[in-house]
Amino acid sequence: MSFVELKYLTSYEAAVAARQKGAIGLIPVGALEQHGPHLPLVTDSAMVEVLAAAAAERFREPVIVTPTLMAGLSDHHVEFPGTVSLDRKTLKGEIGAYITSLNRMGLTRICLLSFHGGNFSFLGDCADDNLLALQGVQIEAYTDFRQFLNVMHTAGQKAGLQLASTDSHAGALETSLVLHVLGEERVREFETVQGYTRNEHGWMETMQAKGVKAVSATGVFGTPCGASASAGKMILDALVDEVALWLGETFLLEEIR
Known part of the structure; x- marks a missing residue:
């Protein structure tokens, strides 16, 4: 038993799984926003779901993965149709309800994981707040978005992608991942899509203050030209290695050899 998908368990089975030695809970937090x-729109939610499952499979201990929270903090993208953005209080409450439910099942070790950059630091705050509210529970969040993005860039370059330094949203990295995970039928024509690549001083501050459209009319950072499913596999494998390493070290889990 390693990857355990909570939504397909019965209530009785959930209780049994939580009692297994070393079991941890994992809450994937996604986003529903323009790419x-x-x-x-589901790109970030689909990616964190696959990432959580693949990382969970690495361990002997049960990793009980909840359904993915489909919307996150996406205020910078709301000018683009279809984007759903939760306010911080609502998202914090939703995450807190999942943590409480896992704890009631009997789990005392719980982690939060995202793929959407706008969620990373917030998840750290949620983990800290819930840690104060629940005695004897270890709650951790993967918060190092810089490292996460660096892992993607390094793997993408090894796969032969020509990456702009700004590639961080719907560029060649994420396009390759979606081609690999969801298939070509879920990706529209992308070779001619233009994104923001100039890396001017202060562009991130402008984006944070005025929204994505103030920097990139298409909502893309980087350019998807040259993306491929084979590159996506290499990027996903590298991310699974990164998250599994973090999980193993944080919760002292035993990897399956």
Whole structure:
């Protein structure tokens, strides 16, 4: 038993799984937001779901994964149709309800994981707040978005992608991942899509203050040109290695050899 998908368990089975030695709970937090004219709104949620499952499979101990929270903090993207953004209080309450439910099942070790950059630091705050509210429970969040993005860039370059330094949203990295995970039928024509690549001083501050559209009319950072499913596999494998390493060290889990 390693990857345990909570939504398919009965209530009785959930209680049994939580009692297994070393069991931890994992809450994937996604986003429902624009990803340029070529990728689906569900991109971040789909990626964190696959990432959580693949990382969970690495361990002997049960990793009980909840259903993915489909919307996150996406205020910078709301000018683009289809984007859903939760306020911080609502998202914190939703995450807190999942943590409480897992704890009631009997789990005392719980982690939060995202793929959407806008969620990372917030998840750390949620973990800290819930840690104060629940005695004897270890709650951790993967918060190092810089490292996460660096892992993607390194793997993408090894896969032969020509990456702009700004590639962080719907560029060649994420387009490759979606091609690999969801298939070509979920990706619209992308070779001619133009994204923001100039890396001017202060561009991130402008985006944070005025929204994505103030920097990139297409909502893309980087350019998806040259993306491929084979590159996506290499990027996903590298991310699974990264998250599994973090999980193993944080919760002292035993990897399956």
